[in-house]
Amino acid sequence: MSTTLSRYAVAMSALALLLAGSAFAAGPAAHGSILAALWKWTPFLLGGFGFNLVISALSMLIGTALGFALGLGLIARGRLMRAACGFVMNLFRNAPRLVLLFMCMFLIPFKLSLFGTTVPLPGWEKAVFGMSLAVMANVAEILRGAVQSIPTAQWESAESLAFSRFQTLWSIILPQCLKRMIPPWMSLYSIITMDTVLVSVLGVGEVMTLTGEALASENNDRLLLPFYGYVLVWFFLYCYPIGLWTARLERRYAVK
Amino acid sequence: MDPVAAWFRWLDDAHGINFTVAYDAFDRARFLRGLLMTIELSVSSIVLSLIIGAVGAGMARARNPILRGCVYWIVQFFRNTPPLAQLYFFFFGLNSVLVTHGANGLPQPLVGNVAWAILSLSLFAGAHNVELFRAGIEAVPATMLEAAESLGYSRFGTYRHIILPLAFRISLPAVNNNLVNLVKTTSVAYAIAVPEMLYVSNQIWSDSLNVPEMMLLLLVCYLALVGILVRFMGWWERALRVPGFGA
Amino acid sequence: MVHRVTNEILVEIRDVHKSFGKIEVLRGVSMNVTRGEVVCIIGPSGSGKSTLLRCINGLAPIDRGTIKVVGFDVPSLKTDAQKIPLRKAVAIVFQQYNLFPHKTALENIMMAPVQVLKEDRAEVEARARALLRKVRLDGKENAYPGELSGGQQQRVAIARALAMRPQLILFDEVTAALDPETVKEVLTTIRELVDDGLTCILVTHEMRFAAEVADLVCFTDGGVIVEQGTPDQLFKAAEQERTRTFLSQIL
Numbered sequence: 001m002s003t004t005l006s007r008y009a010v011a012m013s014a015l016a017l018l019l020a021g022s023a024f025a026a027g028p029a030a031h032g033s034i035l036a037a038l039w040k041w042t043p044f045l046l047g048g049f050g051f052n053l054v055i056s057a058l059s060m061l062i063g064t065a066l067g068f069a070l071g072l073g074l075i076a077r078g079r080l081m082r083a084a085c086g087f088v089m090n091l092f093r094n095a096p097r098l099v100l101l102f103m104c105m106f107l108i109p110f111k112l113s114l115f116g117t118t119v120p121l122p123g124w125e126k127a128v129f130g131m132s133l134a135v136m137a138n139v140a141e142i143l144r145g146a147v148q149s150i151p152t153a154q155w156e157s158a159e160s161l162a163f164s165r166f167q168t169l170w171s172i173i174l175p176q177c178l179k180r181m182i183p184p185w186m187s188l189y190s191i192i193t194m195d196t197v198l199v200s201v202l203g204v205g206e207v208m209t210l211t212g213e214a215l216a217s218e219n220n221d222r223l224l225l226p227f228y229g230y231v232l233v234w235f236f237l238y239c240y241p242i243g244l245w246t247a248r249l250e251r252r253y254a255v256k
Numbered sequence: 257m258d259p260v261a262a263w264f265r266w267l268d269d270a271h272g273i274n275f276t277v278a279y280d281a282f283d284r285a286r287f288l289r290g291l292l293m294t295i296e297l298s299v300s301s302i303v304l305s306l307i308i309g310a311v312g313a314g315m316a317r318a319r320n321p322i323l324r325g326c327v328y329w330i331v332q333f334f335r336n337t338p339p340l341a342q343l344y345f346f347f348f349g350l351n352s353v354l355v356t357h358g359a360n361g362l363p364q365p366l367v368g369n370v371a372w373a374i375l376s377l378s379l380f381a382g383a384h385n386v387e388l389f390r391a392g393i394e395a396v397p398a399t400m401l402e403a404a405e406s407l408g409y410s411r412f413g414t415y416r417h418i419i420l421p422l423a424f425r426i427s428l429p430a431v432n433n434n435l436v437n438l439v440k441t442t443s444v445a446y447a448i449a450v451p452e453m454l455y456v457s458n459q460i461w462s463d464s465l466n467v468p469e470m471m472l473l474l475l476v477c478y479l480a481l482v483g484i485l486v487r488f489m490g491w492w493e494r495a496l497r498v499p500g501f502g503a
Numbered sequence: 504m505v506h507r508v509t510n511e512i513l514v515e516i517r518d519v520h521k522s523f524g525k526i527e528v529l530r531g532v533s534m535n536v537t538r539g540e541v542v543c544i545i546g547p548s549g550s551g552k553s554t555l556l557r558c559i560n561g562l563a564p565i566d567r568g569t570i571k572v573v574g575f576d577v578p579s580l581k582t583d584a585q586k587i588p589l590r591k592a593v594a595i596v597f598q599q600y601n602l603f604p605h606k607t608a609l610e611n612i613m614m615a616p617v618q619v620l621k622e623d624r625a626e627v628e629a630r631a632r633a634l635l636r637k638v639r640l641d642g643k644e645n646a647y648p649g650e651l652s653g654g655q656q657q658r659v660a661i662a663r664a665l666a667m668r669p670q671l672i673l674f675d676e677v678t679a680a681l682d683p684e685t686v687k688e689v690l691t692t693i694r695e696l697v698d699d700g701l702t703c704i705l706v707t708h709e710m711r712f713a714a715e716v717a718d719l720v721c722f723t724d725g726g727v728i729v730e731q732g733t734p735d736q737l738f739k740a741a742e743q744e745r746t747r748t749f750l751s752q753i754l
Contacts, residue, residue: 094483098454099443194337225350235338240336400601407615408583
């Protein structure tokens, strides 16, 4: 744990230096004002970053639930079911996430009429749905991989003890799978959080869009490098510890 | 081509399913150029990222701790930040610093958007490759290194002739995964107006208002590209396979 | 059995000490090997036998003492380039064969002379084929190590060592990982090399083989050479108590 913390501390100080350095690159007289500009816009941008985290959390929540269902379909006994779920999974895994987002933004209507009430669907909700589809496909694959990594001996002993397939899955296989699924799931969370910036391309207001707005408002070319660097730093500070934690969990849960 | 084009025109007239790419030469040309650009981005980035991966993994074994540290932090940086943000940083950020002046005296960016896209994507995938190659290198048995050293191979010679070929074979499945991801990630070049598939599809559906059809075509094309890459990688894996090793 | 007796000292080891961290593995080892001599080193595990071999060909650095091999002062060779003449002169065959799995048998033998010594490829190939014939593996030139049995792999490893045209070969328990039938084919190959006059240092558990081929047998225990002598002297009339105890457990 101490090496992790010390690594993180080194990372933060290095990034602070990088930021200061990029401010210096813009010219000696400017660096004071650049840091001031960054500081001024920080609360605004932080709000945007928070929205990214919300989008990613919701997508992971919905996508994981759907992914479990899809994953169970992937390991089903019926060949047709497996093929159908496999097709769905491959479709949403092999399509670029930006394309999935475009699909959802353009194809889902901007309001939904259900039972006489009209539900407006703002852009960000459609984006969440799009991300959830990607999460669903990946979680299904993670689940399948975890189930396949359980030795067949487990299935055989359960069967010889007269467990039904459903009971075997529920009481024996899935509980063991959960631990193995955590590192790749955390890795997926990190990736999805980073991918939430894609929604900026579709006009949803999150940290990248807000950065663009801030830069437009300041109208100073020397701020381009520091501001975009700033956003990178935030993502790094958030995702790097997740990566370290994931690696630690992977080692702890390593399949012997 | 004519009967096919005619059928698609009928499809539009009769059912409103409008695949302009099938019957309109201009749209078709546009889309094919976009497809070609995606392929160009993919191939260039794949090759460059593999080179970056091999060189980076080699540098990560350097005796100099400063060099090792640099490689570690650069890799971590590219792995833990969004590729789109990296692209903006390079294209908007670095371009504002690396300014030259064109023939008419007005400032021009030094590097164009396609070049930045390839560079950014290669670094992104290359950083992942460094990690994967490193894992492969660690999996090469230490006894192999002893044998190489006792035959007189230098550190570099051992890396080049023995470690790298073996590590490459070991890490190939994971690297293939990464390269598939790279092909999908080329779509972010849309954001800096690189005319790849998604960008031209956007142009086409803005003109012809056939979003669902273009989406379908786009999906099919990406699935096809990924499928071809996977098949090629499988062939490569089999070609490199050595009997009795790894299997 | 005494071979062509020469007086030229190929290996001179004086008071070598080596530790791995806190554990002292070699505590003052001294011995001489003359050209044409066959030396067998026996002893319990952990007595430092394999470490000694690795110090002789420069794979492991020593803490104290001198090692002179074929005129080279081994501890003073620091860079890879400096070590190349030593690598030419001294070859080693490992217990785990350590063939490169991504190359065929022929390529394994040819690799180092071509890439490290920069010798002419055609010449090296002819020599490699002759060596494969010598270890009775002609026909297996294009086989990968994964397709060969343990004994066959070990013989390819011996051929690979010979391709460097060494003056001295070190064998590190080369039959320990093989099953009894294949042990014999490897020992036969080593015996032919010995009959050809090659200087060898063998770390081995095969006492009968040692008794047949060795000029000198050294018994090591606890990081020192406890006793050394001809096979007759050591196996039949060992002077030290520790030697007798060890031999009674083995024989």
